[in-house]
Amino acid sequence: MKLQELTKPWAAFNYGFLDESAKRELRRRILKAIAIPGCQVPYASREVPMARGWGTGGLQVTLTLLKPASVVKVIDQGADDSVNASSIRKFFGRVGGVVETEDTGKATIVQSRHRIPEEKLREDQVLVLQVPNPEPLRPVQPDISIARDMHGDADYGQLWLVLYEQLVKSGRIMQGAEYPSLVNGRYVITPSPIPRWDVPKLNQADHLTILSAGREKRLYAVPPYTKVEPLVFDDVPYRVEDHHDKTCYRSNVTGYFVNELPQEDGSSAYELSDSHFGIKHIRKAEGEPVEIGDTWYKNGRMTDDRA
Amino acid sequence: MTALNVDTPAVPKRQPPRLMLAEPIMTMRGISKSFGDVKALGGVDVTVYPGEVLGIVGESGSGKSTLLRMMNLEDTPDTGSYNLVLPGHQDRNLFDLDRFERRMLRAHHIGIVYQNPHLGLLMNHTSSGNVAERLLIAGNRNFAELRERARQSLAASEFPTERMDATPCELSGGMQQRVQLAKAIALEPAVLLLDEPTTGLDVSVQALVLDTLKRLQRDRAITMVLVSHDLGVIRTMADRVMVMRRGLVVEQGLADQIFQDPQHAYTQQLVHAEL
Ligand SMILES: Nc1ncnc2c1ncn2[C@@H]1O[C@H](COP(=O)(O)OP(=O)(O)OP(=O)(O)O)[C@@H](O)[C@H]1O
Ligand SMILES: [Mg+2]
Numbered sequence: 338m339k340l341q342e343l344t345k346p347w348a349a350f351n352y353g354f355l356d357e358s359a360k361r362e363l364r365r366r367i368l369k370a371i372a373i374p375g376c377q378v379p380y381a382s383r384e385v386p387m388a389r390g391w392g393t394g395g396l397q398v399t400l401t402l403l404k405p406a407s408v409v410k411v412i413d414q415g416a417d418d419s420v421n422a423s424s425i426r427k428f429f430g431r432v433g434g435v436v437e438t439e440d441t442g443k444a445t446i447v448q449s450r451h452r453i454p455e456e457k458l459r460e461d462q463v464l465v466l467q468v469p470n471p472e473p474l475r476p477v478q479p480d481i482s483i484a485r486d487m488h489g490d491a492d493y494g495q496l497w498l499v500l501y502e503q504l505v506k507s508g509r510i511m512q513g514a515e516y517p518s519l520v521n522g523r524y525v526i527t528p529s530p531i532p533r534w535d536v537p538k539l540n541q542a543d544h545l546t547i548l549s550a551g552r553e554k555r556l557y558a559v560p561p562y563t564k565v566e567p568l569v570f571d572d573v574p575y576r577v578e579d580h581h582d583k584t585c586y587r588s589n590v591t592g593y594f595v596n597e598l599p600q601e602d603g604s605s606a607y608e609l610s611d612s613h614f615g616i617k618h619i620r621k622a623e624g625e626p627v628e629i630g631d632t633w634y635k636n637g638r639m640t641d642d643r644a
Numbered sequence: 645m646t647a648l649n650v651d652t653p654a655v656p657k658r659q660p661p662r663l664m665l666a667e668p669i670m671t672m673r674g675i676s677k678s679f680g681d682v683k684a685l686g687g688v689d690v691t692v693y694p695g696e697v698l699g700i701v702g703e704s705g706s707g708k709s710t711l712l713r714m715m716n717l718e719d720t721p722d723t724g725s726y727n728l729v730l731p732g733h734q735d736r737n738l739f740d741l742d743r744f745e746r747r748m749l750r751a752h753h754i755g756i757v758y759q760n761p762h763l764g765l766l767m768n769h770t771s772s773g774n775v776a777e778r779l780l781i782a783g784n785r786n787f788a789e790l791r792e793r794a795r796q797s798l799a800a801s802e803f804p805t806e807r808m809d810a811t812p813c814e815l816s817g818g819m820q821q822r823v824q825l826a827k828a829i830a831l832e833p834a835v836l837l838l839d840e841p842t843t844g845l846d847v848s849v850q851a852l853v854l855d856t857l858k859r860l861q862r863d864r865a866i867t868m869v870l871v872s873h874d875l876g877v878i879r880t881m882a883d884r885v886m887v888m889r890r891g892l893v894v895e896q897g898l899a900d901q902i903f904q905d906p907q908h909a910y911t912q913q914l915v916h917a918e919l
Contacts (some may be wrong), residue, residue: 464914490744494781502773504787568786
């Protein structure tokens with residue numbers, strides 16, 4: 338028997354870039370995270386050809402999930418065409434031989450920074466969120482081991498206290514992104530800085546969400562059909578950003594999450610934050626046969642109330 | 645038996661049945677604790693009756709704070725048992741509780757005021773928030789109610805409620821102690837533990853805080869355990885007194901008895917030094 342028959346042919350790198358032991362580590366951690374919704378699971382974070390803080394956590398999870406039949410969409414704050422998003426997407430194409438897409442409906446994996454697409458994700462899709470800071474208790478408890486005990490005891494009084502004091506000082510909740518939310522009635526997460534608008538999309542969703550922080554080496558998950566409840570007082574309802582009457586100046590679509598573009602005359606223009614969602618609307622208006630998926634919000638109101 | 649001596653004029657302002665005729669609300673037996681070579685507590689028994697103020701005096705290092713930390717379940721002794729009579733709780737040694745059970749018991753049934761406000765308060769949160777946190781831990785989720793109950797609790801501690809949203813850093817020492825007190829009584833605890841609550845305050849401020857404590861005690865009949873090395877404080881507040889020295893109880897009895905007719909040489913020395 339020759340050595341060549343026993344070994345695989347030489348290759349420049351593994352399929353999906355990561356070596357098998359790194360993938361096994363990540364698969365195990367992901368399974369654990371899914372088994373305990375919202376619980377932060379530490380993992381051995383590999384070096385990847387990208388600086389920490391640029392989405393290495395999300396990158397490693399996506400690389401682990403990748404298979405040749407995958408269709409991958411990568412967005413940064415809702416946009417597919419930012420430098421970071423396009424280079425990550427191209428990287429997946431090169432190391433995984435996967436199909437790259439900008440269409441939410443066609444993707445099997447959506448890796449995202451700070452947004453969840455407007456079109457509803459399905460059971461067969463996975464959302465991977467890049468997370469800078471996975472620990473909701475960090476602002477109130479800098480000591481990690483004490484914070485772990487606090488999670489163990491579901492000791493979240495101080496997170497409530499932060500919300501209480503925002504109401505006292507400003508008369509309203511000032512928490513814009515990273516809104517503390519209770520997953521499956523047990524663990525509080527501050528989902529990677531997605532806006533308040535996106536938090537209800539996680540509740541009882543059809544899709545799996547994996548949130549991964551490469552620098553902090555921790556990941557957690559919101560499995561499909563899992564309760565995600567923002568922390569709210571009985572008498573102060575949860576409010577999402579008030580974008581129901583904002584119209585995108587490019588696509589003419591109203592009632593979705595928008596970016597504000599200050600104009601020279603002091604006024605503001607608005608454009609859809611989910612850029613490909615806007616492009617689809619423009620194409621459709623121009624008569625192209627474009628399929629636009631069902632959306633979580635309609636006219637700025639969450640219609641899919643599954644709670 | 646002193647425990648049944650209801651004829652004593654020690655507390656004429658209160659109804660006698662609350663005092664010592666009732667079953668004890670707190671029982672500690674054989675508490676000992678060593679830190680390395682230092683024996684901080686050498687087998688201490690404590691009995692506290694509902695509605696009374698138990699004063700604990702003793703020199704520095706006699707183990708008073710250590711004992712109080714045990715009562716607050718912050719620490720576990722080397723030996724000994726601890727029982728609180730609470731509605732719906734079975735008879736079990738509280739030192740067997742795990743961290744979570746201890747936290748819940750503490751949140752619902754024990755209030756504590758520390759000498760150092762930094763130990764008892766979140767200094768960068770508002771005063772009302774410090775009180776509200778207690779209620780939040782106990783599961784209250786109504787903002788208007790949280791605010792109202794924090795206000796009531798602060799008012800009961802004679803804290804100027806128009807300043808309820810100032811942080812403790814902006815307040816005087818006396819005010820900080822009132823915030824601690826408001827926090828401690830917010831959930832009507834079964835027992836209120838006070839570790840030198842007035843030490844470090846001006847004499848006049850100290851008198852005002854003690855007045856507040858007395859008023860609370862009279863109006864709400866809160867059971868208190870008050871630790872102090874100041875006999876004057878103990879004299880004004882306590883119904884019963886426990887004298888500690890080097891981790892042991894050298895004498896205990898009704899306050900009047902201790903002050904008028906101390907039996908133990910060490911107590912005699914203390915009482916005479918104070919006069
Ligand atoms: N965490 C600890 N580690 C080591 N020694 C300790 C610890 N806590 C207390 N001790 C020791 O135990 C003894 C009793 O201390 P404790 O603080 O209970 O005294 P105290 O009566 O409250 O004194 P003070 O009047 O000064 O507050 C002291 O000798 C102290 O040094
Ligand atoms: Mg002490």
